[in-house]
Amino acid sequence: MSTAKQEGFVSALMVGDYQQDRLLALEVFRKRGWRLWITQHRRQAMHYLAGHPVQVVLAESNGPRWNWKRVLADLRRLAHPPQLIVTSPVADESLWAEVFNMGAYDVLARPFRADEVERVVAAARRRYDWPLASLGAV
Secondary structure: OOHHHOOOOOEEEEEOOOOOOHHHHHHHHHHHOOEEEEEOOHHHHHHHHHHOOOOEEEEEOOOOOOOHHHHHHHHOOOOOOOEEEEEEOOOOHHHHHHHHHHOOOEEEEOOOOHHHHHHHHHHHHHHHHHHHHHOOOO
16 A cells, blocks of 8 residues: 555645745644645646645645645646645635635635644545545545
8 A cells, every 4th residue: 555545644735935834834744644745836836746646735825926726726637636725814704715615625724723734634635535435446
């Protein structure tokens, strides 16, 4: 069984400028034994996604280089798109509604809290497997 298929293992990509939240996110992933790759650039992110199994992508709500709606559109072109978690310092009801209506997984408030990062990422990882489970592929 490959690492990406192990129960509870998460391979994630964080896209954007996460200077303030980077260390906390890395610590959460390290403690759980999960893998986190971070980039600010679309080209690097898409190259990584093409060659690595990723179940979860975290993207800034208003990233100057690649906002969450463009990330979602790019993810939908993949054969098995990762779940998208939108991160924002203003995680209000209107953003949540827009995120859910457009088909992203959830919104995560910034600055990050370790327990919230762990809970939301783990739930997104479980959701990633649901379409496969319903097809009998898992």
